[in-house]
Amino acid sequence: MLEVENVSTMYGRIQVLWDVSLAVREGETVALVGANGAGKTTLLETVSGMLKPASGRIAFRGKRIDGLPSHAIVELGISHIPEGRRLFPEMSVRENLEMGAYLARVWKDKQEILDRVFQLFPILHARQGQLARTLSGGEQQMVAMGRGLMSRPSLLVIDEPSSGLAPLVVDEMFRIIETLRGEGIAILLIEQNVQQTLEIATRAYVLENGRITLEGASRDLLHEDLIKKAYLGL
Amino acid sequence: MMVTILDIIIAGMLLGGIYALIAVGLSLQYGVARVLNIAHGEFIMLGAFITWTLYTAFGVNPLLSLALCGPTLFLIGYVLYIVLFSRLRVRAASPGAYEGNSMLACFGLLFIIQNLAILIWGADIKGYSFFAFPVDFAGARFAANRLITLGFAIVIGLVFYLFLARTRLGKAIRASAQEPEAAGLMGVNIDRVLALCFGLGALMAGLGGALISMSYKIQPTMGLEYTMIALIVIVLGGLGSIPGSFIGGFLLGLVGSIVTYVEPGLALVAYYVIFMMVLLLKPKGVLGK
Numbered sequence: 001m002l003e004v005e006n007v008s009t010m011y012g013r014i015q016v017l018w019d020v021s022l023a024v025r026e027g028e029t030v031a032l033v034g035a036n037g038a039g040k041t042t043l044l045e046t047v048s049g050m051l052k053p054a055s056g057r058i059a060f061r062g063k064r065i066d067g068l069p070s071h072a073i074v075e076l077g078i079s080h081i082p083e084g085r086r087l088f089p090e091m092s093v094r095e096n097l098e099m100g101a102y103l104a105r106v107w108k109d110k111q112e113i114l115d116r117v118f119q120l121f122p123i124l125h126a127r128q129g130q131l132a133r134t135l136s137g138g139e140q141q142m143v144a145m146g147r148g149l150m151s152r153p154s155l156l157v158i159d160e161p162s163s164g165l166a167p168l169v170v171d172e173m174f175r176i177i178e179t180l181r182g183e184g185i186a187i188l189l190i191e192q193n194v195q196q197t198l199e200i201a202t203r204a205y206v207l208e209n210g211r212i213t214l215e216g217a218s219r220d221l222l223h224e225d226l227i228k229k230a231y232l233g234l
Numbered sequence: 235m236m237v238t239i240l241d242i243i244i245a246g247m248l249l250g251g252i253y254a255l256i257a258v259g260l261s262l263q264y265g266v267a268r269v270l271n272i273a274h275g276e277f278i279m280l281g282a283f284i285t286w287t288l289y290t291a292f293g294v295n296p297l298l299s300l301a302l303c304g305p306t307l308f309l310i311g312y313v314l315y316i317v318l319f320s321r322l323r324v325r326a327a328s329p330g331a332y333e334g335n336s337m338l339a340c341f342g343l344l345f346i347i348q349n350l351a352i353l354i355w356g357a358d359i360k361g362y363s364f365f366a367f368p369v370d371f372a373g374a375r376f377a378a379n380r381l382i383t384l385g386f387a388i389v390i391g392l393v394f395y396l397f398l399a400r401t402r403l404g405k406a407i408r409a410s411a412q413e414p415e416a417a418g419l420m421g422v423n424i425d426r427v428l429a430l431c432f433g434l435g436a437l438m439a440g441l442g443g444a445l446i447s448m449s450y451k452i453q454p455t456m457g458l459e460y461t462m463i464a465l466i467v468i469v470l471g472g473l474g475s476i477p478g479s480f481i482g483g484f485l486l487g488l489v490g491s492i493v494t495y496v497e498p499g500l501a502l503v504a505y506y507v508i509f510m511m512v513l514l515l516k517p518k519g520v521l522g523k
Binding site: 048049050069070071074075079080082086087088089090091095098099100102103107147151 | 409421
């Protein structure tokens, strides 16, 4: 479904990604694991068109997407829930969610999708009139997730959904991601809770200093010495 | 005495409506498209002269010219953004550098448009008489054209407010102003939205110019004064807020009519004094957060 082949990305004059290759198949949940500064966010931003790769190619369902602007990539069915949420602070919760359905082919069904998102996050229904900036961190993350779902994506790219959240809210996030996985949406996920992430992911990649150093089924990676030492603290 | 105070207040409102309208346009160009359009007043001047020409040469009703000036100026603004500002944006090293470069480009535009206008229309002051008969209003007496101007300014402001608040495109504009990259992730074509905002700002200027020509004298060098007034209103009302622009516009209009009552020559001086004071004491705007 998503094929990243030998991608290198520069951030200004600094090269962040070196020949990175990665794939996500239909319906699969893929985790991207690595230390801070390894280039995980840069990789996701390259996939969604926020950054242009310096070399390599990215294809989605057979169509080449590297070099396309982000508004054209979301049109193809990839929705990126960015690091730090990036909500529209002076717009209401409802308006933030509606913006997620901005694509012309989706906009007409926005009420129906909105009801579905309110089912997943009942608290957002109660908060729909509130400005996004007045919400708690956990609620803001729910808006970001809901907004990302509004475009009816076939691939969801999620960057650190539990960053800065209380443990209970983190569990809630994982529960939602599992629900989405159950609905057949493919997911590419960066998460700092490596253990929990590997438990819900089908496969995982380890990114170190901008290079993929390890990949495999998550079940196997959980028992890999390198993972145990570096990320699970065992 | 009562009548005089009422006169001054109403005169201030009539002036303030126009100030608000042109400020909304500039606010859109600077607040969303990040172009501090120093040539905003030149777009106003174009609207005024198009209306004047159509009226004096062909007898076209100025209110009809409104419907023509808006789209014409919108097109000019939209194309200018695509041809000029969009390229400056892509090439700029940083958002700060872009704001600087685009402002300098606007200075260039100011002189180009102004000099072309002097070539076409000559440098003299012009005007025409339209609905100039007096109307009694709340015990005070005013030219009918000023009331028309205020009415249109309020209606245009209201329509635009509803457009931003309710429509899909309006929401995309607000989202792009708040988090442009996230708006792109939602499927908003940022370049097109920014061009649209610049075009809409020029449209407001065109409408403002057409309305101004109905009540005031016009000349090709009139622009800068209106640009400065729009800037002061934005500083008063806060960037990007339509209600703020209207409150700021009415406030400034009121100051203008009070000062004009005492000494007409000091109105602009008073505006700049307020401008400096607000910048020094309340840099985020009197009504801003």
